[in-house]
Amino acid sequence: MLKRIITKSLLARKRHLLVASGAVLLAATLLASLVTLSLGMKAQAGRALEAYGANMVLLPEATSLPAGAGGLAFGNIVSEGYISEEYLTLLESGQIKDVKAYTPYQYTVATYQGQKVVVAGTLFDRLRELAPYWQVEGEWPADGKGTEDILIGSKVAQKFGLATGDRLRLDFAGTTRELTIAGVADVGGSEDNQVFVSLGTAQFLSGRAGQVDMVQVRASTENRPLSEIAAEMESNLRVKARVVSQVAEAEETVLFKIELLMALITVLTVLASGVAVFSTLTGSVLERVKEIGLMKALGAKNSRIAVIFLAEAWAIGLAGGLLGNIVGLGVAQAVAKSVFDSYLSPQVPVIPLTVAAALAIATIAALGPVRKAISVDPVVTLRGE
Amino acid sequence: MSNGTLIDIKGVSKFYNGKVCALDKINLAIGKGEWVSIMGPSGSGKTTLLNIISCLDRPSAGLVIVGGADIGRLDHTELTRFRRETVGLIFQQFHLVPYLDALENVMLAQYFHSIADEEEARQALERVGLGDRLRHMPSQLSGGEQQRACIARALINQPKLVLADEPTGNLDQKNEELVMELFQAMHREGHTIVIVTHDPDVGKLADRRVYLEHGSIRSIE
DSSP states (O other), rough: OOHHHHHHHHHHHHHHHHHHHHHHHHHHHHHHHHHHHHHHHHHHHHHHHHHHOOOOEEOOOSBBBOOOEEEEEOOOOBBBEEGGGGGHHHTTTTTTHHHHHHHEEEEEEEEEEEEEEEEEEOOHHHHHHTTOOOOOEEOOOSTTTOOOEEEEEEHHHHHOOOOOEEEEEEEEEEEEEEEEEEEEEOOOSSGEEEEEEEEEHHHHHHTEEEESSSEEEEESSSSOHHHHHHHHHHHSSEEEEEEEEEHHHHHHHHHHHHHHHHHHHHHHHHHHHHHHHHHHHHHHHHHHHHHHHHHHHHOOOOHHHHHHHHHHHHHHHHHHHHHHHHHHHHHHHHHHHHHHSSOOOTTTHHHHHHHHHHHHHHHHHHHHHHHHTTTTOGGGGGGGO | OOOOEEEEEEEEEETTTTTTEEEEEEEEEEETEEEEEEEEESSSHHHHHHHHHSSSOOOOOOEEEEEEEEEEGGGGGHHHHHHHHHEEOOOOOOOOOSOHHHHHHHHHHHHHHSSOHHHHHHHHHHHHHHHHHHTGGGGSSSSHHHHHHHHHHTTTOOOOOEEEEEETTTTOOOHHHHHHHHHHHHHHOOOOEEESSHHHHHHHHEEEEEEEETTTEEEEO
16 A cells, blocks of 8 residues: 555655656765766776886885986986896896886997997886886887897987988997987987986896886875885885876865865765755645645554655665666766776775665755654544535 | 444643644543534634544543543554554545546555455445545546545555544535445444544534534533
């Protein structure tokens, strides 16, 4: 009988049902889309920010290096120290979590046409993965000790009139080596003034095998802040880990602001929909005072009257919540497509979460109207008004 | 028809806002199976008295005993249960739930009493001549039919006491006769009936007529 009462009552007041369900639908849509986006977007935003390169630099206790990442220069630091290549296996093995990519550098100075140039030995495959924003004209050289292919910075190319395919005779403290320019890199930073050779070649020419001067690291901030990862690096690798503050802060700030904005919009929407459901249900109670009075005159317990109105609220919440899930997922996918140019995988916990939230909104919003319904005086039913 | 007292009203007064006196020291005993009409001009306190007997309202002073229970001592929950189990109410305005059909309106009283039984509700409507109107909505029923559905609803839980407030007030002559025939049948079946009415023709069908004036009993015939 309760089912009949609720179904027929809702059908008899379709406009109320649509208004109230619409309000819940709006909140559930936003909630579903925001939670889906929040869960999926952290990873997406993290991936998008990865394009900006390293967000951490590992150095020996102190060193003198023209260190930098992209357009971000850290200045020069003087020291005789080095990082043992052995420690890098810890980054490789996943023992230090959240490391997405890294590349080591060994720096040396060579002479070309009587002028000194900074030569950086690195692992090209790793560099390519770490710094996808590098614009290379020509080819990326292959890694390996014996390779003669190198990459030169755009300013070096400009200064000496060099181009892809040219041969370059570099003098390394008495040892001359002829190398082939595979590509010219335009980075927009200190790298444009450097020559890049494979790490093995650099180590061979400098006579410092197994040593690196700097490691650029790209760590994920999805699970923990960079400062925490840096501290772990320092204690395990015997290095000085420096966070590239501009990138890291930008990343953390952007993600935090996105989440804050989402939370704010969700709270406001939930409040607004709660108010809409409250006013709709209150209107419904006021319209049905005589009906409620009749029910009480017939001997209905307060609990049965409460259940009738709560069940109506739950029906509204359920309808709004389920529809909101569908619409919300669509909205989230549309946003993801337009912002990240990719779709988000559906987040299963969003469905029960949204339905539960919609039911909670409806229940809380119904408490006032239910109290009003219970307080109706049955004597009104006997008045011939 | 009286066979012992069902309702015993002793010195009952009712004041609204502490000042307006709707009932003034009423004393009245109604026997089991008796049919009593409460009559009098508007504002004489008829409906107030009916509300108190039906446990919808409480007296400001005095004692109301229905079926041995002092209803002045019952709390809200007990009053609701008492009303559910003891009283059948019939209204001038019928008060059928507009979105439920005739059958469901009768089942509503069953649902609040205990368990809704469609077959029993159908039989109750057949008894009042609405066997072919079971699935009609209140808006599809005439005034007389709505009142008969209201009577079926009032009787479905076999109440000891049937209370009616101007049951023919909104009916034409033909429907008034049909409805009053149902009251006579109820009376023959042994129901105790209290009717508030302005209509002398309705009033004269009762065993006794209680005339109220300014909240007091002017006479009992």
